Amino acid sequence: MSGQEQEFDVVVLGAGSTGENVADVVVRGGLSAALVEAELVGGECSYWACMPSKALLRGTEVLTAARAVDGARQAVTGEQDVAATLARRDSFTHGWDDSSQAEWVDGAGIALLRGTGRLDGERTVVVTGTGGTTTRLTARHAVAVCTGSEAAVPPIEGLPGIDPWTPRDATSAKEAPGRLLVVGGGYVGCEMATAWQALGARVTLVQRGDRLLEEMEPEAGDAVAAALRDRGVDVRLRTDVLAARRDGGEVVLQCTGGELRGDEVLVAVGRQARTADAGLGTVGLTPGEYLDVDDSLQVRGLPWLYGVGDVNGRRQLTHMGKYQARQAGAAIVARARGEQVSTADWSPTAATADRRATPSVVFTEPQVASVGLTRARAAKAGVPHRVVVYPIGSVAGASLHADGYTGTAVAVVDAEREVLLGVTFVGPGVAELLHAATVAVVGEVPIARLWHAVPAYPTMSEIWLRLLETYRG
Amino acid sequence: MSGQEQEFDVVVLGAGSTGENVADVVVRGGLSAALVEAELVGGECSYWACMPSKALLRGTEVLTAARAVDGARQAVTGEQDVAATLARRDSFTHGWDDSSQAEWVDGAGIALLRGTGRLDGERTVVVTGTGGTTTRLTARHAVAVCTGSEAAVPPIEGLPGIDPWTPRDATSAKEAPGRLLVVGGGYVGCEMATAWQALGARVTLVQRGDRLLEEMEPEAGDAVAAALRDRGVDVRLRTDVLAARRDGGEVVLQCTGGELRGDEVLVAVGRQARTADAGLGTVGLTPGEYLDVDDSLQVRGLPWLYGVGDVNGRRQLTHMGKYQARQAGAAIVARARGEQVSTADWSPTAATADRRATPSVVFTEPQVASVGLTRARAAKAGVPHRVVVYPIGSVAGASLHADGYTGTAVAVVDAEREVLLGVTFVGPGVAELLHAATVAVVGEVPIARLWHAVPAYPTMSEIWLRLLETYRG
Helix, strand or coil, X not given: CCCXXXXXXXXXXXCEHHHHHHHHHHHHCCCCEEEEECCCCEHHHHXXXXXXXXXXXXXXXXXXXXXXXXXXXXXXXXXXXXXXXHHHHHHHCXXXXXXXXXXXXXXXXXXXXXXXXXXXXXXXXXXXXXXXXXXXXXXXXXXXXXXXXXXXXXXXXXXXXXXXXXXXXXXXXXXXXXXXXXXXXXXXXXXXXXXXXXXXXXXXXXXXXXXXXXXXXXXXXXXXHHHHHHCCCEEECCCXXXXXXXXXXXXXEEECCEEEEXXXXXXXXXXXXXXXXXXXXXXXXXXXXXXXXXXXXXXXXXXXXXXXXXXXXXXXXXXXXXXHHHHHHHHHHHXXXXXXXXXXXXCCCCCCHXXXXXXXXXXXXCEEEEEECCHHHHHHCCCCEEEEEEEHHHCHHHHHXXXXXXXXXXXXXXXXXXXXXXXXXXXXXXXXXXXXXXXXXXXCCCHHHHCCCCCCCCCHHHHHHHHHHHHHX | CCCEEEEEEEEEECCEHHHHHHHHHHHHCCCCEEEEECCCCEHHHHHHCHHHHHHHHHHHHHHHHHHCCCCCHHHCCCCCCHHHHHXXXXXXXXXXXXXXXXXXXXXXXXXEEECEEEECCCCEEEEECCCCCEEEEEEEEEEEECCCEEECCCCCECCHHHCCECHHHHHHCCCCCCEEEEECCCHHHHHHHHHHHHCCCEEEEECCCCCCCCCCCHHHHHHHHHHHHHCCCEEECCCCEEEEEEECCEEEEEECCEEEEECEEEECCCEEECCCCCCHHHHCCCCCCCCCECCCCEECCCCCEEECHHHHCCCCCHHHHHHHHHHHHHHHHHHHCCCCCCCCCCCCCCCCHHXXXXXXXXXXXXXXXXXXXXXXXXXXXXXXXXXXXXEHHHCHHHHHHCCCCCCEEEEEEECCCCXXXXXXXXXXXXXXXXXXXXXXXXXXXXXXXXXXXXXXXXXXXXHHHHHHHHHHC
């Protein structure tokens, strides 16, 4: 069926938060933009990831905080209301209805095309709508692929046949399963184990490696494993899943070390690029692979093509996708104007923070907030560095925050330049402590100057003073 | 009575957190130090200010947070336990016993002298112990006066005769008064009104000026006044107290606008230097006045004398006293070694942050966290600047934090240098957001670089992205 033809300055594939931001930036820069989406406008983060997962976790966080303060604890005599918690989660996903986001797109002057977009040669995208109608889009300046990522399915015998929960199912479930098996000890596995255990499930968390949250400082995974166990989660490290099957209503996982049975199984062992059905073959790229991009998010060898967000495999986090969108959008606008684009560190058209200062927060109890290099990554990169570790519970603000507060701060300092390379905070309520570290790392603020950045007493931020004192020795 | 004579490199008057830190820094720098204290080692902050006040407020904070999250709210079916809250407060003040702090002083190699210390001419201090014994101390290098401040008593007819609560009484009270009158709408008045209303008192807050927290951005006082009223506090602005008396067990305040009756009255209208009995007259200074110091905290005209902490009137906050102690201590050590001392901005021997980046947190509900210049101070200083205001409740992380989250962020940007001059956050749970602003102001991180400091999604710190977007326009 031959369809319509339309021309735009920029065509964006995928209307998740990354695609929305690329389109918004280029439209603000005076270009026209089409945004193509087959599912919900707003994407993974709004409907199946950040927002619903944090909505599931917030109630547990505040009740844990209240129970940790003598005097307040006595007021918490009831139980968390699971139905109300799930209803609150649904309010954040707008019941999985994207009309408010579609309205925003329209108001921003972006053309929204519903359907599956596929590249069809240079600067061309064909959109197939639900009824089979096709629209051929030509991009004068650039095509940005922002199709994101999806849960990877590990090669475990029998797994595809038993319809396991993906992270999407875990964040959108309508009730707590009786027994939930979680395969994968990364941040999704840890957060969902925390959430569903608190909401009534008996959770078993299976992790192949030696510890949870393996990419982070070891203090993080150790603390989260201990806390999950305290809350009744059966945490099994160094455990492989060999096969999966259903036995009546039960899910059965055959693992090294024995058999596990549950009512549902969540598989959260990583992500893969959503590029299998994006027409990559028509421009000489390999379907299913991550897009290889430079710091302006331009695909190497194809100057009209950008890969922004999860799809390039650089940093798979909503805020980094939006950041890349701002940098890529600025690069697209500049190049459309015939301007030179710098990919030098910290240029307005380079996603330097992807390499130097990516923040992330794991909303477990305790929380894990980190930015920049861990000690392991600094060592691997061969950067001369010093590691400073301090127990957050020794800070007055933390002892006020919670009785018996336990937590750890780890700072990695460039030993030659005397600037911070990375910081990790592990402990209750540390999420908002992180941005100070991000500003310090990004701003390359010298340690000597940081001594003048006085933390207000008695906040938990006083950990900064202790880290500086410990570094000085 | 003639007494003992002793010589030290440095003599420190006052063993509050400021004095302790001066002594600690100079001892670490290889000098000997005597620390003179007539009351409790640890001082105001540990026993009558920061620690007990925040301990009184924390239970209310966590319960307010839990009640603001649907699903968690249903678990909070009881009331805050007032006796347990007061007992928790007592645990932070160690029952007003300073033996653990005295032990720390001893372990740090500092000589502690119990008694009242008074200057007695150049580099000389006479300590009068409780039994009337005297010790004459000679300081080879420096005397640091760290005697702090005390509550100012306003000239209100009848007030001295009715034995009003000072801030010390408000933080150390053994039970909630039935009706508490609070005179003064600064941070002490606002915090104590919040605490005691939550702990069962019916509070009336009387403020002379047009709004509460007058030194801060107007958004702060307006939000705190509205919240106090929501909680049942009778907030009276533009109200002068003309006279005070007791009528039976009642306190009666005659105010513009009528009479107020209560069971106790807290007077919190500011501070005055504790220098009336410090022997200032023996070195040509005026007793009762603040010490006039330069950025190394050296008293002008008396190179051997330092005034550190509240006593110099620069910034009356525990953390700034400790900061000044570090800078003054470093200056004393350097000068003792015959080294030149720089008072240039951000030098290790200059308390530059006093002028440029003083952080403070008011632990009311909502909290007020601010650093650097307000818009009013920037205007007064004649700095070309732009003001950026954004509602924190529009940030995803805030909407997750509390249902119906209300708050405001105000940033003051140097319009020429494009760096932050000051930031204020008003809202629930903003205390830990502040340090990022402090690092940005102190580090003079350019706005262009701050765009690379990506806030983790979905934290409240995403307010940073909104402030940057709003600034860009």
